[in-house]
Amino acid sequence: MALRDAVLAALLDSEASGYDLAKGFDASVANFWMATPQQLYRELDRLAADGLIEARVVEQERRPNKRMFTLTDAGRAAVHEFTEATPKPLAMRDDLLVQVSAVDGGNPDAVCTGLRERIRWTTEQLERYERMRNRLLSGRSETKFLAEADRVGPYLTLMRGISFEQENLRWAQEALEVIERRLSRR
Template sequence: MALRHAVLAALLEGEASGYDLAKGFDASVANFWMATPQQLYRELDRMESEGLIEARLVRQERRPNKRVFSLTTAGAAALAAFTAVPARPTALRDELMVKVYALDGGDGEAVRTAIAERLEGARAKLAHYERIGARLLDGRSEEEYLAAAERVGPYLTLIGGRAFEQANITWAEQALLVLERRSHRTG
């Protein structure tokens, strides 16, 4: 998958500036796609030159003018074509897992610290996703939202992001417990 597909999907929400997209990535697609603002701006320029999106200039009085982007017919067709192709299985490439695998021949304390950091990061992300979920539901039950929402894709990906972070939390807590028990056994 290319960054452009994530951008096209984000523009389904409506037109947005590069800044809004970068900020919105954190609130909408960060549970499955990461990009730096620099990567995003480069991709927006490429996509505009390829006719997948179009930009219009918005003049502002006390701020610099900004460009806002929207999907073109070609962009919508590219997104539809992308969704029609079967997704490849996810390949996990996780540096921490390599360190954990090598734990017995390495710096156990450093690995334990890295696991604890992963745990705290996963808890923070999960809390962030819960806030996003509450904002999307806006007082409705999940069932009410899914029955009436114009778009359910953002909520379904949010569910996936929450499940992923919950799995990280469960694993990290278990790994730390095992390491704690082993330290008492050898200490």
């Protein structure tokens, strides 16, 4: 998947400025795709040049004018085309896994520090995702939301992000326990 497809998917909900997209990107697709604001702005320019989105300028007092982006018919067609393609299998690349793999010949204390950091970060991600989930459900049960919502894709991807981070947390806690037990026997 390209950043292009993630941006087009984020624009399915509504018109957004580059700033709004950069700020809201975390809330819409960060559980499966990461991008810096600079990458987003460059991609918006490319998408506009390719005719997949269009921009309108909104004049503002006391602030610079902003561009608001919406999908064009060609952009909606690109989203449709992307959803028809067979996705490539997931390839995991994680520096921490390489460090854990090398723990026996490396610095176990440093690896434990990395695992603790992963546990902290993952716990914060899960808390953030749960807040996003509550916002999306807006007091409805999951069953009711899935039956009535205009769009279920963001919720389904959020649920995948939650299960991914729950497994990351479980694994990191277990790996930390094993390494600390081995260190205590030295």
